[in-house]
Amino acid sequence: MSTMDRRIGNSARIEASRRAFVVGGLAGAFSLGFSLPAPEAALAQTASAPPEIGAWVVVQPDETVIIRVARAEMGQGTLTGLAQLVAEELECDWGNVRYEMVKPAENRARGRIWRDMSTGGSFGIRSSHAYVRAGGAAARLMLIQAAAESWKVNAGECRVERGVIHHPPTGRKATYGSVAAAAAKLSPPQNIALKDPNRWTIAGQPVKRLDTADKLDGSLVYGVDFKLPGMLIALPRACPVHGGKLVSFDAAAISGMRGVKHVLRVDDETVVVVADTFWRAKTALDALPIVWDEGPNANASSETIATTLREGLSAETRFIGNKVGDAQPALASGSDVYEADYSYPYQNHAQMEVLSATVRWSPERCDVWAPTQVAEAAHDTAASAAGVPTANCEIHTMRIGGSFGRRLSTDYIRMAVLIARQIPGVPVKMIWTREEDMAQGRFHPVTRARMRAKLGTDGTVEALHMRISGQSIAAYARPSAITENGDPFVFQGLTPVAPEGSFAYAIPNLLIDHAMRNPHIRPGFWRGVNTNHNAFYSECFIDELAHRAKQDPLDFRRRMMGGSPKHLAVLDAVADRVGWGNPAPDGIFRGIAQYMGFGSYTAAVAEVSVADGRLKMHRIVAATDPGHALNPQQIEAQVAGSFVYGLSAMLHGECTVKDGRIEQQNFDTYNVLRMDEMPAVEVIVMPSGGFWGGVGEPTIAVAAPAVLNAIFAATGKRIRDLPLKNTDLRVS
Amino acid sequence: MPKLNINGGMIDVEVEDDTPLLWVIRDHVGLTGTKYGCGVAQCGACTVHIDGVATRSCALPVNAVGEDQKIVTIEGLGAKGLHPVQQAWAELDVAQCGYCQVGMIMAVSSLLAQNPRPTDDEIKAEITNICRCGTYTRVLAGVKLAAERMGASRG
Ligand code: FES
Ligand code: FES
Numbered sequence: 024m025s026t027m028d029r030r031i032g033n034s035a036r037i038e039a040s041r042r043a044f045v046v047g048g049l050a051g052a053f054s055l056g057f058s059l060p061a062p063e064a065a066l067a068q069t070a071s072a073p074p075e076i077g078a079w080v081v082v083q084p085d086e087t088v089i090i091r092v093a094r095a096e097m098g099q100g101t102l103t104g105l106a107q108l109v110a111e112e113l114e115c116d117w118g119n120v121r122y123e124m125v126k127p128a129e130n131r132a133r134g135r136i137w138r139d140m141s142t143g144g145s146f147g148i149r150s151s152h153a154y155v156r157a158g159g160a161a162a163r164l165m166l167i168q169a170a171a172e173s174w175k176v177n178a179g180e181c182r183v184e185r186g187v188i189h190h191p192p193t194g195r196k197a198t199y200g201s202v203a204a205a206a207a208k209l210s211p212p213q214n215i216a217l218k219d220p221n222r223w224t225i226a227g228q229p230v231k232r233l234d235t236a237d238k239l240d241g242s243l244v245y246g247v248d249f250k251l252p253g254m255l256i257a258l259p260r261a262c263p264v265h266g267g268k269l270v271s272f273d274a275a276a277i278s279g280m281r282g283v284k285h286v287l288r289v290d291d292e293t294v295v296v297v298a299d300t301f302w303r304a305k306t307a308l309d310a311l312p313i314v315w316d317e318g319p320n321a322n323a324s325s326e327t328i329a330t331t332l333r334e335g336l337s338a339e340t341r342f343i344g345n346k347v348g349d350a351q352p353a354l355a356s357g358s359d360v361y362e363a364d365y366s367y368p369y370q371n372h373a374q375m376e377v378l379s380a381t382v383r384w385s386p387e388r389c390d391v392w393a394p395t396q397v398a399e400a401a402h403d404t405a406a407s408a409a410g411v412p413t414a415n416c417e418i419h420t421m422r423i424g425g426s427f428g429r430r431l432s433t434d435y436i437r438m439a440v441l442i443a444r445q446i447p448g449v450p451v452k453m454i455w456t457r458e459e460d461m462a463q464g465r466f467h468p469v470t471r472a473r474m475r476a477k478l479g480t481d482g483t484v485e486a487l488h489m490r491i492s493g494q495s496i497a498a499y500a501r502p503s504a505i506t507e508n509g510d511p512f513v514f515q516g517l518t519p520v521a522p523e524g525s526f527a528y529a530i531p532n533l534l535i536d537h538a539m540r541n542p543h544i545r546p547g548f549w550r551g552v553n554t555n556h557n558a559f560y561s562e563c564f565i566d567e568l569a570h571r572a573k574q575d576p577l578d579f580r581r582r583m584m585g586g587s588p589k590h591l592a593v594l595d596a597v598a599d600r601v602g603w604g605n606p607a608p609d610g611i612f613r614g615i616a617q618y619m620g621f622g623s624y625t626a627a628v629a630e631v632s633v634a635d636g637r638l639k640m641h642r643i644v645a646a647t648d649p650g651h652a653l654n655p656q657q658i659e660a661q662v663a664g665s666f667v668y669g670l671s672a673m674l675h676g677e678c679t680v681k682d683g684r685i686e687q688q689n690f691d692t693y694n695v696l697r698m699d700e701m702p703a704v705e706v707i708v709m710p711s712g713g714f715w716g717g718v719g720e721p722t723i724a725v726a727a728p729a730v731l732n733a734i735f736a737a738t739g740k741r742i743r744d745l746p747l748k749n750t751d752l753r754v755s
Numbered sequence: 756m757p758k759l760n761i762n763g764g765m766i767d768v769e770v771e772d773d774t775p776l777l778w779v780i781r782d783h784v785g786l787t788g789t790k791y792g793c794g795v796a797q798c799g800a801c802t803v804h805i806d807g808v809a810t811r812s813c814a815l816p817v818n819a820v821g822e823d824q825k826i827v828t829i830e831g832l833g834a835k836g837l838h839p840v841q842q843a844w845a846e847l848d849v850a851q852c853g854y855c856q857v858g859m860i861m862a863v864s865s866l867l868a869q870n871p872r873p874t875d876d877e878i879k880a881e882i883t884n885i886c887r888c889g890t891y892t893r894v895l896a897g898v899k900l901a902a903e904r905m906g907a908s909r910g
Contacts, residue, residue, distance in 0.1 A: 232848055301778050303771075377791070664890065690798055698883070
């Protein structure tokens with residue numbers, strides 16, 4: 024890897040390049056009142072003055088094209104995808120493209136020129152593709168204009184090929200780098216026409232990621248690796264019972280321990296040990312006597328939570344997500360009503376990089392170096408915790424070692440600032456141990472479902488009632504989203520028509536409703552969010568109904584999907600690929616599922632075998648229609664990754680509650696899927712155009728139901744409670 | 756004061772005897788390519804080579820490592836140009852978030868040094884590192900590609 028690669032990957036770079044251009048040289052980088060850490064300072068000094076061509080593009084004299092990325096990169100390839108879109112319209116040479124990350128205070132100082140910086144709900148690309156493409160197109164037009172002016176020709180006669188501007192009538196040509204300085208002085212054009220995706224040559228291609236090299240040699244500095252001179256390490260511990268309080272701690276008991284500098288109360292529920300190294304802080308924290316007031320939930324357990332949720336399965340009061348005809352009278356009584364209860368447990372994100380943030384605080388200014396999925400919200404959180412105006416606070420965003428929704432919450436940013444605020448002028452890196460990360464997660468919510476249905480005489484579903492009982496993420500994490508109709512997110516993929524996800528089946532009498540029951544465990548957005556359990560409940564129960572109707576599970580679904588052609592297309596695609604109508608190889612059994620979430624259509628067939636109670640997942644064939652496929656090989660990686668995440672939860676994932684706290688503390692008790700359990704995954708990417716769906720999350724929904732339906736085919740056992748590890752698959 | 760041989764150089768480290776090697780490498784030596792994922796030998800993010808053998812450094816107290824034992828971290832692995840495993844990883848775009856990949860690469864490079872032609876089952880049994888992004892399919896392909904290359908270069 025060249026030094027250049029390393030440099031450009033640096034998040035300080037944007038400061039250097041833009042300011043260098045605006046004010047000329049080094050002064051700009053330091054005008055914000057903080058000194059950059061050593062390598063970045065060196066970088067700022069050596070930076071030339073690369074011209075910014077509009078907000079999104081910087082072209083250097085050596086033809087390097089730097090594309091600004093405002094969304095977070097946590098593994099999903101968002102960064103590369105966004106750069107592809109800009110580069111497509113810019114028509115530069117992809118080989119010259121580098122990236123730099125935008126920072127929120129700068130974004131605000133420039134009137135949110137880079138717009139929304141949040142990355143969640145698989146929205147990173149699909150909610151910004153139009154304006155980042157326009158940014159690339161504007162830069163192209165400015166570069167052409169600059170060349171045309173210098174040649175005194177009509178810009179309309181010029182064309183571009185991989186970063187070289189040609190004027191065919193005179194045979195002249197100029198590289199982007201040679202006209203960049205002049206282009207930077209022009210105003211961005213209005214009324215920009217974007218290319219038809221059919222003409223894409225960079226977008227839509229399986230190009231490699233831009234952010235790989237420093238991941239392979241250990242040089243990528245994640246939040247948890249970040250260092251500043253004189254920095255201390257802070258390890259917090261919050262009350263293990265969510266909502267409980269910190270009463271007292273005996274700092275004297277550990278004050279003589281080596282390296283320990285401070286033992287501090289952070290807030291109502293958290294104590295922190297600050298030391299010179301991680302291990303010394305951890306050793307001291309483990310020895311610190313702490314008294315908690317565990318509060319009203321001290322005796323809560325998985326059993327008490329289950330009881331609360333079970334009560335919701337038949338409760339009168341509920342919110343309605345989908346209603347067709349009148350399901351309840353049809354299902355009022357009778358032996359022909361078929362009923363099954365399902366449950367889905369708490370899950371921890373267990374992202375590989377534990378939470379961390381480095382903060383340097385003074386009464387005037389606060390700098391935070393931290394990974395976050397919501398840079399602007401984190402900026403607000405940090406400034407308010409720091410007690411400084413937002414203009415005097417910056418979040419130096421960093422690439423993220425996996426997140427899956429955990430860093431949509433800014434709790435850890437606030438905590439780190441509150442710690443550093445008690446040690447003015449000293450940089451403090453707060454790190455959560457894995458145990459703390461497990462205890463203080465923002466958990467996949469816990470829900471149960473009661474599924475009730477009646478088959479018509481022709482074997483179709485005449486009535487279906489799906490009652491979800493359980494936790495609302497929004498009630499905790501986004502209270503403003505709760506209306507008199509409840510939490511709109513809980514019905515993900517189950518609503519009649521929605522761009523995000525619609526229920527595929529035409530059932531004459533349908534009721535899908537939710538009884539909100541919110542235990543004290545703090546919930547959060549976990550990859551796939553509510554589609555995980557919604558798809559498990561609906562797609563496994565549909566399979567049950569097919570079996571009851573003595574129909575093939577594919578045919579049974581297809582008969583109800585006439586009004587859902589895109590759902591049907593992905594379903595047919597996976598069925599065709601495995602040859603659904605033909606028998607599976609000896610000992611192999613198949614299951615099928617489809618679901619729509621995050622704006623994309625997904626389906627999967629799983630092929631499994633079960634011998635002596637041991638499950639082997641041989642092969643998954645998955646299809647997705649995300650509307651546009653920006654980078655097919657990255658989509659394939661996301662689909663395969665989604666299966667790992669979803670199947671990991673299905674097989675092993677379960678956070679249980681005892682004495683008010685989460686019992687699992689590390690990967691030894693919260694097991695996750697490893698390579699030996701990984702099935703082969705074949706991915707069919709089938710973009711049908713005309714809409715932009717997500718990629719990072721949608722496919723996770725079909726992972727569990729496809730496999731569970733295959734397990735039924737193999738064993739006759741219906742798994743209605745996850746994870747699977749709690750069920751004996753031996754056929755008795 | 757323990758002395759450690761890291762990436763070919765001898766380093767004095769002034770730490771408590773029970774400090775895990777991982778934290779000596781990260782906080783005292785200052786090399787942060789070796790990652791913390793669990794601290795209990797479960798995830799493999801902290802994998803280094805000790806005399807060529809992949810070892811989870813988070814669960815190894817520094818006083819269990821002798822002066823004569825050669826520790827190699829990711830910073831040392833590719834010091835003389837990318838290791839074939841790193842090259843294969845780049846070629847196949849294996850990494851997603853990348854956090855686990857350093858440990859993966861250390862585990863795989865050690866495996867291939869001992870078993871140049873591992874079968875799929877051997878790879879799956881040996882490489883038990885956790886990747887939450889779910890890169891396992893490409894990791895498996897990467898091991899095979901690297902094995903092929905290394906075999907070819909051995910002639
Ligand atoms: S950090 Fe050592 S195995 Fe996880
Ligand atoms: S690439 Fe993210 S944990 Fe493996």
